[in-house]
Amino acid sequence: MAATPIAVVTGASSGIGAATARTLAAEGFRVVLTARRKDRIEALAAELTEAGHQATAYALDVTDRAAVDEFATAFRSLAVLVNNAGGALGADPVATGDPADWRQMYETNVIGTLNVTQALLPALTASGDGTIVILSSTAALSSYEGGGGYVAAKHGEHVLAETLRLEIVGTPVRVIEVAPGMVRTEEFATTRFRGDTEKAAKVYAGVDAPLTAEDVADTIGWAVTRPSHVNIDLLVVRPRAQASNTKVHRTQ
Numbered sequence: 001m002a003a004t005p006i007a008v009v010t011g012a013s014s015g016i017g018a019a020t021a022r023t024l025a026a027e028g029f030r031v032v033l034t035a036r037r038k039d040r041i042e043a044l045a046a047e048l049t050e051a052g053h054q055a056t057a058y059a060l061d062v063t064d065r066a067a068v069d070e071f072a073t074a075f076r077s078l079a080v081l082v083n084n085a086g087g088a089l090g091a092d093p094v095a096t097g098d099p100a101d102w103r104q105m106y107e108t109n110v111i112g113t114l115n116v117t118q119a120l121l122p123a124l125t126a127s128g129d130g131t132i133v134i135l136s137s138t139a140a141l142s143s144y145e146g147g148g149g150y151v152a153a154k155h156g157e158h159v160l161a162e163t164l165r166l167e168i169v170g171t172p173v174r175v176i177e178v179a180p181g182m183v184r185t186e187e188f189a190t191t192r193f194r195g196d197t198e199k200a201a202k203v204y205a206g207v208d209a210p211l212t213a214e215d216v217a218d219t220i221g222w223a224v225t226r227p228s229h230v231n232i233d234l235l236v237v238r239p240r241a242q243a244s245n246t247k248v249h250r251t252q
Contacts, residue, residue, distance in 0.1 A: 004054060005127075006078050007224075008032045010062055010116055011085030013040035015185035016135065019217035020082055021055070022048065027221055029080065030054035034071070036061050062112030072119035077127040080224055081120050083113040084135045086157070088192040091146040102149040109153040113160060121173070129228050130173040133220055134161040138181040138236060144245040150192075165233065174231045176223050181238030182248065184210040206250030211239045 007024045011017040013035035021031045025048045033041040038059035048055035060071055062085045086109040089101040113134060124130030139151045140158035158177065165175040182204070189200035204210050216237060223232040241249045 003077075004028065004030045005080070006030045006032060006075070007080035007082065008034065008075075008078060008116075008120065009082045009084060010034050010060070010112070011087075012044065013037040014187050016180070016183065016213045016216045017082075017084040018044055019213035020084060020220050023214075023217040023221040024080065024082075024224070025051075025053035025055060027225055030056070033057045034060040034062075035085070062116050063107045065115050068115045068119045072123065075120060075123040078120055078123035078130060079127050080131045080133065081116065081124060082133040082135065082220060082224075083116060084133075085109075085112050085116075086135065086153075087188065088147075088150040089194075090149065091192065092148075093146060094148040097149055102152065105149050105153040106156065110156040110160065113157055117160075117164070121168075124173050125171055128172050131176060131224050132161075132164070132173060133176045133178060133224060134158075135216075135220075136161065136177055136179045138179050138238065138245055140177075140179055141236070142245050147245075161234075165231075172228075174228075176232045177234045178216065178220055178223065178232075179234065179236045180211060180216045180219075181236070181242045181245070182207065182210045183213065183216055185213050206252040207239070207248060208241050208251060209239055210241070211237065 007029040009017055009021045012021045012033035021033050025031045033045055035041050041057035045055040045057040060067055089105055134157060136157045137154045139147055140154035143151045161175055161177040184204050189203045190197055193199040219237050
């Protein structure tokens with residue numbers, strides 16, 4: 001009997017990461033949940049196990065290379081890696097943006113993705129049929145005012161995915177990039193505005209049905225479960241009300 005394929009999901013403590021873990025577990029993967037918040041991922045692992053799925057929690061900061069390398073020693077073979085850990089801080093213009101915010105966003109979104117991808121690439125290759133998913137953003141493809149630091153980080157993540165795909169072509173590993181637009185989750189905007197829930201709510205004000213974490217997770221699940229010879233290089237997913245990063249229909 002074939003072993004259950006394993007999927008690692010970073011940033012699985014909430015939002016898109018948690019929803020993706022649920023989706024992949026339902027697709028038959030044994031999911032390994034990583035995030036800094038140990039209590040969150042342990043609760044999610046318990047939920048999935050109780051539902052009859054296979055799930056393990058592992059507390060991990062993707063920017064800590066030594067910790068990532070230690071984590072990677074647990075895997076001889078790996079089917080899927082979902083690089084979801086990331087996030088935005090602030091919405092200041094370039095002229096007054098905090099370099100510390102820019103540095104943190106780059107470290108988490110780009111270096112974190114690099115760390116985990118490098119560490120787990122041997123196991124993904126050894127599987128004979130590996131898939132790397134990089135969760136970028138529509139910010140990876142076009143700029144918007146007040147988003148300079150986040151846009152720069154996500155552009156870096158996009159280029160990482162694009163370059164890796166060129167460099168490992170001919171190996172049994174796919175590189176998929178999923179770039180969501182406006183997604184309403186419980187934490188993304190609130191974290192960006194440092195806990196200011198009023199500012200966070202304005203991001204989605206008047207927008208009819210922004211994407212949910214489950215919408216994006218469904219997209220990831222579909223891309224990962226395509227036949228092995230099919231690679232979804234780049235999939236952009238937005239709500240119907242959003243035509244671009246700067247063009248959003250609002251009812252009020």
